[in-house]
Amino acid sequence: MMDLEFLSQVQQAYRAVQNDQVAALMSFDDEALLTRDEWERADGGGGDTRILKEGKVIEKGGLNFSAVQGAVTPALAQQLDTSATRFAATGVSSVLHPCNPHVPIIHMNVRYFTLDDGTWWFGGGIDLTPHYVLPAEARLFHRDLKAICDRHAVADYGTFKPWADRYFSIPHRGESRGVGGIFFDHIGRDGGVDREEALAFCLDLSSHYAAIYKERAAPFVQSFVDADDMHWQGLRRGRYVEFNLVHDRGTRFGLVSGGRTESILMSLPPRGHWDYDHEPAPGSRQAETLEWLRKGVEGVDWLSQ
Amino acid sequence: MMDLEFLSQVQQAYRAVQNDQVAALMSFDDEALLTRDEWERADGGGGDTRILKEGKVIEKGGLNFSAVQGAVTPALAQQLDTSATRFAATGVSSVLHPCNPHVPIIHMNVRYFTLDDGTWWFGGGIDLTPHYVLPAEARLFHRDLKAICDRHAVADYGTFKPWADRYFSIPHRGESRGVGGIFFDHIGRDGGVDREEALAFCLDLSSHYAAIYKERAAPFVQSFVDADDMHWQGLRRGRYVEFNLVHDRGTRFGLVSGGRTESILMSLPPRGHWDYDHEPAPGSRQAETLEWLRKGVEGVDWLSQ
Numbered sequence: 001m002m003d004l005e006f007l008s009q010v011q012q013a014y015r016a017v018q019n020d021q022v023a024a025l026m027s028f029d030d031e032a033l034l035t036r037d038e039w040e041r042a043d044g045g046g047g048d049t050r051i052l053k054e055g056k057v058i059e060k061g062g063l064n065f066s067a068v069q070g071a072v073t074p075a076l077a078q079q080l081d082t083s084a085t086r087f088a089a090t091g092v093s094s095v096l097h098p099c100n101p102h103v104p105i106i107h108m109n110v111r112y113f114t115l116d117d118g119t120w121w122f123g124g125g126i127d128l129t130p131h132y133v134l135p136a137e138a139r140l141f142h143r144d145l146k147a148i149c150d151r152h153a154v155a156d157y158g159t160f161k162p163w164a165d166r167y168f169s170i171p172h173r174g175e176s177r178g179v180g181g182i183f184f185d186h187i188g189r190d191g192g193v194d195r196e197e198a199l200a201f202c203l204d205l206s207s208h209y210a211a212i213y214k215e216r217a218a219p220f221v222q223s224f225v226d227a228d229d230m231h232w233q234g235l236r237r238g239r240y241v242e243f244n245l246v247h248d249r250g251t252r253f254g255l256v257s258g259g260r261t262e263s264i265l266m267s268l269p270p271r272g273h274w275d276y277d278h279e280p281a282p283g284s285r286q287a288e289t290l291e292w293l294r295k296g297v298e299g300v301d302w303l304s305q
Numbered sequence: 306m307m308d309l310e311f312l313s314q315v316q317q318a319y320r321a322v323q324n325d326q327v328a329a330l331m332s333f334d335d336e337a338l339l340t341r342d343e344w345e346r347a348d349g350g351g352g353d354t355r356i357l358k359e360g361k362v363i364e365k366g367g368l369n370f371s372a373v374q375g376a377v378t379p380a381l382a383q384q385l386d387t388s389a390t391r392f393a394a395t396g397v398s399s400v401l402h403p404c405n406p407h408v409p410i411i412h413m414n415v416r417y418f419t420l421d422d423g424t425w426w427f428g429g430g431i432d433l434t435p436h437y438v439l440p441a442e443a444r445l446f447h448r449d450l451k452a453i454c455d456r457h458a459v460a461d462y463g464t465f466k467p468w469a470d471r472y473f474s475i476p477h478r479g480e481s482r483g484v485g486g487i488f489f490d491h492i493g494r495d496g497g498v499d500r501e502e503a504l505a506f507c508l509d510l511s512s513h514y515a516a517i518y519k520e521r522a523a524p525f526v527q528s529f530v531d532a533d534d535m536h537w538q539g540l541r542r543g544r545y546v547e548f549n550l551v552h553d554r555g556t557r558f559g560l561v562s563g564g565r566t567e568s569i570l571m572s573l574p575p576r577g578h579w580d581y582d583h584e585p586a587p588g589s590r591q592a593e594t595l596e597w598l599r600k601g602v603e604g605v606d607w608l609s610q
C-alpha cells in the first residue's frame with residue numbers, strides 16, 4: 001500500500017517549492033515574461049509548467065511541477081526494476097538558459113516515487129553548465145552544495161558529487177556537460193532512511209536553487225559579449241541538446257513512454273548551433289573550457305580549485 | 306565467409322557515388338565551401354566526410370562515405386540479430402540543410418552489410434523534409450522515386466514508401482518528419498535476391514540524388530524570406546534534431562557504439578530553435594504544414610495529391 005497522506009505532503013511541499021522558485025527568479029529577473037500552463041495526464045494526474053522567457057537574465061527557462069500516478073506499464077516496470085502494479089510520482093524540475101554566454105546554465109530536479117508494494121524513494125540533483133568554465137565559480141557552487149549536504153544525515157556530498165559527474169557526461173563527445181554538482185537516486189528504497197529527513201534534504205536543496213543561481217549569475221549578467229561569444233554559446237547549447245536527447249534517462253524515458261512532450265522538452269535551449277568539427281583557437285578561453293570539460297568523468301575536484 | 310571481391314566492388318561504387326554527388330552539388334551551388342576529412346576507425350576501416358557550407362543554396366550539408374569492418378560486438382550482435390563474429394559495412398549518406406526556408410531539407414543513404422556467415426544485405430532510403438509542405442512538390446518527389454523503383458525488380462515503391470513513413474516519424478510530437486520518400490533494409494538477407502541487381506538499384510537511386518534535389522530546390526532558392534520564415538525554419542530544424550537524436554536508429558547506434566561522432570552528427574542543422582509549445586497562427590502556411598505532418602503515419606498518398 002502507498003502512504004497517500006505522506007504522498008500528499010510531498011506534493012504540497014513540491015508545489016510550494018515551485019511557487020517559491022518562480023517568485024525568487026521573477027524578483028531576480030523582473031523583465032522576464034512568465035506564463036503558466038496547467039495540464040492533465042490522460043492516465044492519471046497532471047502538472048503545472050511555468051515558462052520564463054526574454055528576461056534581462058533568463059532567455060528561456062522552465063519550472064515544472066508534476067504529480068502523476070497510474071499503472072506500472074511494462075516499460076516502467078523495467079525502468080524501475082519492480083513487480084509492483086501501481087505507482088505515484090511527484091517532482092519539480094527546472095532548467096534556466098541565460099541570455100549572456102558568461103552566465104551559466106543551471107538545472108535542478110527533486111522527485112519522489114512510491115509503489116503499491118510500499119516502497120518509496122527520493123531522487124534529484126542540481127548541476128551547473130557554464131559556457132565558459134571558471135574554476136573559482138565552480139568551487140563556490142560546489143561549496144554551497146556540500147554545505148547543504150553536510151546539514152543532512154541522508155545526504156553525502158562525497159557520494160553525490162561523483163554520481164553527478166557520471167550522470168552528466170556526454171560519452172559520444174568525451175566531455176562533461178558542465179562542472180557537475182550533485183545527483184542522487186533511490187534514497188530510501190532499501191530502507192534505513194527516515195522519509196521526513198529525506199524530504200527535508202530535498203526541500204533544503206530546492207529552496208536554495210534560486211539563491212544559488214543568483215550568486216553564480218549576477219556578476220556576469222552585464223558581461224561584454226561579442227559575436228564569437230554568442231556563437232560559442234550556441235555550440236555549447238547544442239551539446240546540452242545532445243545530452244538531453246541522447247543520454248538523459250529522464251528525458252528519454254518521458255519521450256518514449258508518452259509523457260507530456262512540451263513539459264519534458266522545456267529543458268532545451270531557445271536555440272542551438274552545430275558546426276562540423278569545431279575546434280576553438282588554441283589558447284582561447286573556449287579552448288580552456290574544453291580542456292576542463294575533457295578531463296574525464298570524475299576528473300575534477302572543484303572544491304580544491 | 307565474406308565475399309571480399311564483391312565488398313570491394315560495392316565500396317568502389319559507393320566512393321564513386323560520393324564523388325559524383327559532391328561534383329553535382331558543387332556545380333549546382335558553386336559558392337559553397339567544400340572541405341574534406343578522411344578518417345580512420347580504430348577498430349578497422351575508415352571513411353571520407355565532405356562538408357559543404359555557406360553556399361547560395363546549401364547552408365550546411367554533408368556527404369559521408371564509410372567502409373568499416375571488425376568484430377561483431379555484443380551490441381552489434383543484438384542490433385543485427387546475428388551470431389556471426391565478423392562484419393563489414395560500407396555506405397554513403399548525405400543530408401543537406403538549405404539557406405532558404407522555402408527550400409526543403411533532403412537526406413539519402415545507401416549501405417551494404419556483410420557477415421562472416423555469408424549473409425549480406427542492402428539498405429537505404431531517401432526522404433524530403435520541407436519547412437513548408439507543398440503537396441505538388443511532394444507529388445513530384447514521390448513520382449521520381451516511384452520511377453526509379455519501377456525500373457528494378459528488387460525495389461517496390463508500394464512497400465518502401467510506407468516503410469519510410471513509419472521510419473521518419475516523430476512519435477513524441479505526433480508528426481511526420483517531412484513528406485517521406487522511400488526506406489528499405491535487409492534487401493537480400495533472406496536470399497532470393499540477385500546482389501548485382503540490388504546494387505544496381507542502390508546506385509540508380511543514389512546517382513539521381515543531386516538531380517532530384519536540384520529539381521525540388523531550384524525554384525525556391527530566391528524565394529522571399531522574412532523573419533517569421535527564418536524562425537519557423539529554426540523550429541522545424543529543431544524537430545530534425547529531435548528525430549535524429551531521439552529516434553533515428555542509425556544515429557543512436559553510431560553514438561552509443563563508438564562511431565565517429567562528427568561524421569554521424571554532420572546530419573544536424575547549423576542551428577535549431579525551441580519555443581515552448583509553439584503553435585502557428587490558424588490558417589497560416591505554417592499551420593497548414595503542421596496539418597500535413599500530423600495526418601498520421603502512412604496518412605498521405607502523395608502521388609494522388
